[in-house]
Amino acid sequence: MPNQLLNVQGLETHFQTREGVVHAVNGVSFTLNEGETVGLVGESGCGKSVSMLSVLRLIPTPPGKVVAGSAVFRGQDLLKMAEDEIRNVRGSQISMVFQDPMTSFNPVLTIGRQVAEPLEIHLGMTKEQAKDRVVELLEMVGIPNSRERLDDYPHQFSGGMRQRVMIAMALACNPQVLIADEPTTALDVTIQAQIVELVKRLRDELGMAIIWITHDLGIIAGMAQRVIVMYGGYFIEEAQVKELYANPQHPYTMGLLGSLPRLDLDQKKRLVSIDGLPPTLMEKPQYCPFAPRCKFAIERCWNENPVLETLAPDHRVACWVDIKTGRAR
Amino acid sequence: MASDEILLRVDKLVKYFPITQGIIVQRQVGAVHAVDGVTFNVRRGETLGLVGESGCGKSTTGRTILQLYRPTSGSVIFDGVDLVQLKGEDLRKMRRKMQMIFQDPYASLNPRMTVGEIIGEPLIIHNVARGKEVQERVESLLELVGLNPAFENRYPHEFSGGQRQRIGVARALALQPELIICDEPISALDVSIQAQVVNLLEDLQKQFNLTYLFIAHDLSMVRHISNRVAVMYLGTIVELANRKELYADPLHPYTQALLSAVPIPDPVVEEDRQRIILQGDVPSPVNPPSGCHFRTRCAFAKEICAEQKPEWREIKPDHFVACHFVEDWM
Numbered sequence: 001m002p003n004q005l006l007n008v009q010g011l012e013t014h015f016q017t018r019e020g021v022v023h024a025v026n027g028v029s030f031t032l033n034e035g036e037t038v039g040l041v042g043e044s045g046c047g048k049s050v051s052m053l054s055v056l057r058l059i060p061t062p063p064g065k066v067v068a069g070s071a072v073f074r075g076q077d078l079l080k081m082a083e084d085e086i087r088n089v090r091g092s093q094i095s096m097v098f099q100d101p102m103t104s105f106n107p108v109l110t111i112g113r114q115v116a117e118p119l120e121i122h123l124g125m126t127k128e129q130a131k132d133r134v135v136e137l138l139e140m141v142g143i144p145n146s147r148e149r150l151d152d153y154p155h156q157f158s159g160g161m162r163q164r165v166m167i168a169m170a171l172a173c174n175p176q177v178l179i180a181d182e183p184t185t186a187l188d189v190t191i192q193a194q195i196v197e198l199v200k201r202l203r204d205e206l207g208m209a210i211i212w213i214t215h216d217l218g219i220i221a222g223m224a225q226r227v228i229v230m231y232g233g234y235f236i237e238e239a240q241v242k243e244l245y246a247n248p249q250h251p252y253t254m255g256l257l258g259s260l261p262r263l264d265l266d267q268k269k270r271l272v273s274i275d276g277l278p279p280t281l282m283e284k285p286q287y288c289p290f291a292p293r294c295k296f297a298i299e300r301c302w303n304e305n306p307v308l309e310t311l312a313p314d315h316r317v318a319c320w321v322d323i324k325t326g327r328a329r
Numbered sequence: 330m331a332s333d334e335i336l337l338r339v340d341k342l343v344k345y346f347p348i349t350q351g352i353i354v355q356r357q358v359g360a361v362h363a364v365d366g367v368t369f370n371v372r373r374g375e376t377l378g379l380v381g382e383s384g385c386g387k388s389t390t391g392r393t394i395l396q397l398y399r400p401t402s403g404s405v406i407f408d409g410v411d412l413v414q415l416k417g418e419d420l421r422k423m424r425r426k427m428q429m430i431f432q433d434p435y436a437s438l439n440p441r442m443t444v445g446e447i448i449g450e451p452l453i454i455h456n457v458a459r460g461k462e463v464q465e466r467v468e469s470l471l472e473l474v475g476l477n478p479a480f481e482n483r484y485p486h487e488f489s490g491g492q493r494q495r496i497g498v499a500r501a502l503a504l505q506p507e508l509i510i511c512d513e514p515i516s517a518l519d520v521s522i523q524a525q526v527v528n529l530l531e532d533l534q535k536q537f538n539l540t541y542l543f544i545a546h547d548l549s550m551v552r553h554i555s556n557r558v559a560v561m562y563l564g565t566i567v568e569l570a571n572r573k574e575l576y577a578d579p580l581h582p583y584t585q586a587l588l589s590a591v592p593i594p595d596p597v598v599e600e601d602r603q604r605i606i607l608q609g610d611v612p613s614p615v616n617p618p619s620g621c622h623f624r625t626r627c628a629f630a631k632e633i634c635a636e637q638k639p640e641w642r643e644i645k646p647d648h649f650v651a652c653h654f655v656e657d658w659m
Contacts, residue, residue, distance in 0.1 A: 043519040050403060111446065158610045188382035190607045193590035197606055215520060218549075218592030222599030241596045259524035261553035263591045266573055270531070270555065273524035277489050 002033040005176055005209055006055075006094075011055045011069035013047075016062055023284045024050040025067065026233040027273055029308075032177065036204065037210040039241070041256075042230035043278060046170040048213045051230070052179050055079075056094060057086050073177075081197060092122035095170035099182040101162035105154040111165055112136075112150030118172045137168040138160035141198060160191035167198065174206060181213045196223065221245060226314075229253050232279040232289035249317040251294050288320070295320045298328060335506060336540050339473045342403035344386075344393045348615065361546040362614045363389040365564035365622070366403070368641055371508070376534065376541040376557030376573075380548055380587075383609060384645075386564040392512045394421060395427055398526070407508070424457050426499035432513035433588070434493030438485040444471070445481030453502045470499040474529060491522035498529065502537075510542045515550065526555060545643055548591050552576055555596075557647075560584045562621040564614055566641070570648040579659065580650045583623045621653070629654055 013025040025047045032038055041312060043046045053059050055071045055078060071078040073094065078086060090096075095118075098104040105114060115137060116130040126131065131150070136147035141164040154162060163183060180199065184192040196219060203210055214220055220227055227244045229237040229252065237250040249255045258272030266281070276293040279285070288294070291301040298321055306318040322329045344358035364386045371377045381387045392398050394405050396412050405412045412423060423428065431437035436530045438447055448467045452458040458466055468478035474495040494514060501509050511530065515523040527550065533539060533552055545551050550573055551558055567583040579585045586605040593599055607626050612618055618625050619653040624634040631654075644659070 006359040011497040018509050043521060064530075155372055157360040160610060188611075189548070190382065190587060190590045192592075193604055193606055196592075197604070216592065217520075221594050221596040222592055222602070245596050245657070247593065256520060261549045262593065262595075263549040263552060263576065263588065264593050266576070271528055273528055275525070276416065277491070278519070278521075304603075 001034070003101065004031055005034050006032040007070075007072045008055060009070050009072075011036075011051060011054055011071065013050055013059060013064060013069050015064045015306070020282055023233055024064075024281060028230075028233075028235045030228060030238070032172065032209050032211065034176070034263045035203075035209055036226065037212060037224045038323060039224035039227040040211060040213045040230060041215065041217060041220055041227060043215055045278060046229050047233040047281075047283070048134070049181050052096075052211060052213060054182065056090055056179070056254050057081075058090075058094065058096075068327070071142060074184075091118045091170075091175075092173040093175055094177040094179065095168050095173070095175040096172045096179040096181060096242050097183045098161075101159055101166050102186070104166065105162065107154055109285065110153055111157070112153050114154075115165065115169045115172060118169065122173045127217050133172070134168075137172055137257065139164065140171075140202070141168045142194075143168075158196060159187055163187060163191075163195055164198065167202070169193075169204065171202060171208075175208055177209045177211065178203075179211045182215070183212075185214070185216070192219070199223075202285070217245075218257060231258075232285075233281055234289060234305075234318060236318045237316065238308065239317075243312075243315055247315075248292075249311060249315065249323060250288050251288050251296050251323055252321050255321060286320075296326055298325055300328060334373045335370045336373040336408065337542075338404075338406040339370070339390075339394060339402045340368050340406070340491055341390065342368070342390065342405065343367050343391060343401045344389055344398055345401045347658065359603050359615055362564050362617050364393060364400075367561070367564075369559055369569055371542055371565060372542060372556075373507070373540055374534075374538050375556040376543050376554055378551035378552050378558040379544045379561060380546060380558060381541060382546060382587075382611060384563075384614065386486075386614070387486055387561050390561070391429070391512050391542060391544050395429060395510060397429075417551065421455075422463055425451075425504045426506050427508040427510065428506040430494070430497050430501050430509060430514045431495030431515050434490055434497055435485075435517070435519070437497060438493060441482055443482050446486075447496060448481075448500045448503055449487070449554060455504055457504065466503065467499075468498045470503060473502065473533070474499045478534065487659065489522075490518050493519060493652045494526050498526075498533070505537070506539070508540045508542065512544045513546070514536065514543075516545065516547065523550070530554070548588060557562045560587065563617055565651065566649075567623065567652070568648075568650050570645075574645075574648055578646065580648070580655050581652050582621075582627050582629055621651070 009029045010027045011025055012027045015022040015024055028051055035158050040048045054066045112134055115134045117123045119130040119133055135147050184195050227241050231252050239254050255274040264305055275292055279289050288301040288306055291297045300320045306320050308316045308318045310316050343366050345362055346363040347641050348359040350358045363484040375649055379387045393400050445467050448470055449463040452463050467481055471478045474567040475496055542659045543554055557571045557574050558575045559566050562583050568584045579588055586607045589605045609626055612625055619635050620637050621634040621639050633653055639653045641651045644650050644655055
């Protein structure tokens with residue numbers, strides 16, 4: 001049995017807005033094993049970032065609130081910890097890399113200061129010790145002349161370089177879990193390839209587990225061992241990576257894969273589009289959240305929200321219909 | 330259907346943006362070399378994909394073609410007329426035949442105008458319809474792009490991103506143009522919505538025999554929608570070929586690296602894929618490298634690449650490349 005690092009059960013997060021309650025995450029459960037890479041895929045607003053921010057207690061409260069669930073990391077529930085305890089976990093044992101390297105740095109502090117911060121706080125290093133380690137870290141992520149660049153400010157780095165610095169900062173304390181929230185979405189494709197290679201290399205060297213949040217089914221294909229697909233605040237499918245791409249069981253997963261043109265195949269056929277719009281999350285539906293857009297929907301889909309059920313070992317899906325036959329399971 | 334007739338001929342098009350210093354007396358201290366001499370044709374009824382990374386000048390090329398930016402030099406021959414020489418009323422008349430769809434459907438629609446006003450505005454400006462006629466045209470356009478005609482009294486904020494992009498498409502179609510420049514029309518949209526908009530663009534092209542210049546950075550989508558594809562890097566086009574050939578047999582080292590960087594949504598394919606990882610970043614367009622602009626990141630660069638700008642050559646029928654050493658790996 002691989003060692004389980006993180007076990008999230010029944011996580012539910014709401015946001016209070018003027019228009020009412022937004023049900024961003026509706027009771028999701030998953031586990032993460034040591035050294036494993038899990039891809040969390042979904043479109044904007046499906047709750048993929050919010051679910052991970054909830055685990056790290058980074059949801060601004062109010063308006064947001066984790067209303068139910070547990071997130072056990074090495075025997076302790078992150079959601080019940082005191083504020084100073086969770087602060088010790090964040091950035092040291094679990095760290096996060098954010099999407100936009102432009103806005104997630106402090107523009108008035110030097111890169112050297114910002115990367116040194118977790119070292120001084122979590123590892124109690126002195127300024128001098130931290131400085132040497134920062135140079136090492138920046139070298140590790142491929143910043144040329146890193147010692148000379150310590151006193152530079154974030155705006156003096158390009159987007160790709162900034163994302164490298166962010167990764168250096170996240171890895172400063174050798175975390176066991178790295179949560180990467182669309183770290184390459186703001187980058188060009190050749191720079192994205194650089195960052196993906198970097199993260200893969202560091203993963204193999206340092207042996208950390210990764211949760212990679214993305215909307216790009218391409219990146220995940222070459223990176224993750226396991227993939228979770230999210231829609232409307234629910235996990236709707238979860239499988240080993242090859243199984244998911246070869247044998248998708250949820251109509252939404254199938255639709256997403258069909259809507260992607262392929263770079264490597266010459267197919268001039270019409271793209272499969274998913275009609276309609278994603279749900280607004282203003283109510284917690286008593287039916288399948290995908291039913292309004294689903295070609296396969298049967299009566300039961302409108303009466304009962306399906307739960308994630310195990311189809312085969314390592315393959316779970318939340319759907320009442322067997323899409324191979326078009327009939328109820 | 331794509332024909333051999335050339336609708337748009339862009340020749341040695343250059344657009345520099347001046348960098349100035351000083352408050353009262355402005356001196357020019359440099360220039361951003363946004364577009365640095367691009368030459369290509371667009372045939373009637375085809376889709377030409379123009380791809381490249383951010384800042385490579387692909388959007389500027391699109392805007393300079395429409396004379397939204399006046400070019401520094403070069404010519405843009407549309408339907409036999411050089412747009413660069415036109416001014417005022419003559420240019421405005423030509424603009425009816427060429428329209429644009431913008432990237433950000435949140436920023437490109439006036440929030441204070443109703444959808445009906447937005448789509449009807451070009452009809453009124455160009456005096457092609459008035460009164461009741463405008464409303465009828467607007468309603469049929471809305472229907473054409475898959476929106477409910479009853480929406481004409483709503484405001485843009487009441488629509489989702491994909492619906493807004495449909496409004497942008499309807500407005501571009503209002504004057505029945507021949508050429509539509511699509512400037513990253515789907516990159517702000519979610520994956521499942523992208524396919525909807527692309528399918529719509531393809532349907533409209535068939536129905537009205539439209540010609541598209543499709544500017545994008547998503548190489549997979551460009552492969553899907555284009556007949557021919559041009560690849561841009563730092564203000565220059567480095568390669569242009571038909572879709573099949575460009576993707577199967579890229580000849581320019583930049584095209585090769587760019588294609589290899591795109592992830593493929595298939596774990597089995599990804600497992601054995603060899604990537605060419607380019608080192609470093611794109612140089613600044615204020616001071617682009619001498620000779621070949623790509624040489625600073627090119628694994629095959631030799632002395633001549635710094636000294637001479639590679640010629641834009643037709644290396645095979647309808648396959649253009651700008652590289653000194655193409656023959657070496659052909």
